[in-house]
Amino acid sequence: MKIGILSYHFPPEPAFIPGSLAEELAARGHEVRVLTGFPDYPGGHVYPGWRQRWHHETHSERLSVRRVPRYSSGATSTGGRMASYLSFAGSATLTARRFLGDVDALYVFQLPATTFAAAGVLRLLGRVPAVLHVQDVWARDGADDAGDGRWAARMGAAMARVYRAAARVAVAAPSMRDLVVAAGADPARVRLVLNWTDERIFHPATPGAAARQLVGRNGRCVVMHAGTIGARQGLETAVRAAAALDRTMELVLVGSGADERRVRGLAADLGAGNVRFVERRSPVDMPELYAAADYQLVMLRDLPELRGMVPGKLQAALSCAAPVVASAGGDTAELVERARAGLSCPPEDWAALADRFWLAATIPPPTRAEMGRRGREAYLREMSLPAGVDRIERLLLEAAGRVTEPVEQRRNFA
Numbered sequence: 001m002k003i004g005i006l007s008y009h010f011p012p013e014p015a016f017i018p019g020s021l022a023e024e025l026a027a028r029g030h031e032v033r034v035l036t037g038f039p040d041y042p043g044g045h046v047y048p049g050w051r052q053r054w055h056h057e058t059h060s061e062r063l064s065v066r067r068v069p070r071y072s073s074g075a076t077s078t079g080g081r082m083a084s085y086l087s088f089a090g091s092a093t094l095t096a097r098r099f100l101g102d103v104d105a106l107y108v109f110q111l112p113a114t115t116f117a118a119a120g121v122l123r124l125l126g127r128v129p130a131v132l133h134v135q136d137v138w139a140r141d142g143a144d145d146a147g148d149g150r151w152a153a154r155m156g157a158a159m160a161r162v163y164r165a166a167a168r169v170a171v172a173a174p175s176m177r178d179l180v181v182a183a184g185a186d187p188a189r190v191r192l193v194l195n196w197t198d199e200r201i202f203h204p205a206t207p208g209a210a211a212r213q214l215v216g217r218n219g220r221c222v223v224m225h226a227g228t229i230g231a232r233q234g235l236e237t238a239v240r241a242a243a244a245l246d247r248t249m250e251l252v253l254v255g256s257g258a259d260e261r262r263v264r265g266l267a268a269d270l271g272a273g274n275v276r277f278v279e280r281r282s283p284v285d286m287p288e289l290y291a292a293a294d295y296q297l298v299m300l301r302d303l304p305e306l307r308g309m310v311p312g313k314l315q316a317a318l319s320c321a322a323p324v325v326a327s328a329g330g331d332t333a334e335l336v337e338r339a340r341a342g343l344s345c346p347p348e349d350w351a352a353l354a355d356r357f358w359l360a361a362t363i364p365p366p367t368r369a370e371m372g373r374r375g376r377e378a379y380l381r382e383m384s385l386p387a388g389v390d391r392i393e394r395l396l397l398e399a400a401g402r403v404t405e406p407v408e409q410r411r412n413f414a
Helices: 018-026 078-100 114-123 150-165 176-182 211-214 238-243 259-271 284-294 312-319 332-338 348-360 364-380 385-399 407-411
Strands: 002-004 031-037 054-059 064-069 105-110 128-135 168-171 190-192 223-224 249-254 274-276 295-299 324-327 342-345
Touching: 002 018, 002 078, 002 114, 002 150, 018 031, 018 064, 018 105, 018 385, 054 211, 064 078, 078 114, 105 114, 114 128, 114 150, 128 150, 128 385, 150 284, 168 385, 176 190, 176 342, 211 312, 223 284, 223 348, 238 249, 238 259, 238 274, 238 295, 249 348, 259 274, 259 348, 284 312, 295 312, 312 332, 312 364, 324 332, 324 348, 332 342, 332 364, 342 348, 364 385
Parallel strands: 002 031, 002 105, 031 064, 105 128, 128 168, 168 190, 223 249, 223 295, 249 274, 295 324, 324 342
Antiparallel strands: 054 064
């Protein structure tokens, strides 16, 4: 088939889902055309060596990438983000008819940032069926920072139009299905396609001396949180839990984020000497650091929009055969428990998390390794790149009318 891909982010940005999907579909013999912007994530400034312009197109065997300009200023305000979203929507819509007009099906990597572009492109292309891969249905996206719900309402309305227009909707977490149906999607068109991780990086590894020294042990169980220290993670809960077990375990926080100063301050106030902070590391360093620790910590706050979300660090940990401690609700905890890949507890409950930390420390190393093995098996079976691309490819074929959907799949679409 001729397959179009619409994505706000694309490599060299850290956007391995649309990037690896494009490469794999091309390797399977499809002609793939990607419409995206110029790389500027996460800083909001175009990468050095790149210059925004029209008619920027690159080609490799069966894969073409067309980049269009968008507003990039590094602004973190709601207005700045919306200016970037809307400018990308305008540029993508102006380019879509010529670049994507004759594709058999269109895949949309559906983030809030892509919503306005998707609405415009789908309306313009008309007859081209679309498969949306929904990553986040939280239309608010910080809109209340502006003092009212104008942007939230506009985003919600645009999302509803896109959901109704899509031939198929893939959701990245089981509970997300109910959210997209409530937002306007046809339930019979919704399928579950779990995200995969960057498998070129995240795989089982043996820690070297540098990784062991960085993580440290002191004879105690080490629980590591790797990634953003932000509002959605609620790492204050983890610090309080670790502080209650200062002679039993160590908590290592690798990364940075908007809440880092507050989390560091709490650790200092509690005198939590067993909580250590490590600056952000390159992704290629992380598998060894995972292996040097005993568990990976996955944290999500108790917010309605997060219950239908599976953070990417879970797939990375499972792919690396690292056992997990999950302080989260909804799908994240359910996936960990179903795979028997670790321990879980309700979110934002430091006493419950302290109990999980204590139990984790008492579990012998062979049993921890078995948890990691089961987690990796679950990842390969349900979340891997081949499994995910198989499902997306099937949805594209269904959308284009190239295959007939089995009756039993229609009944059990989730």
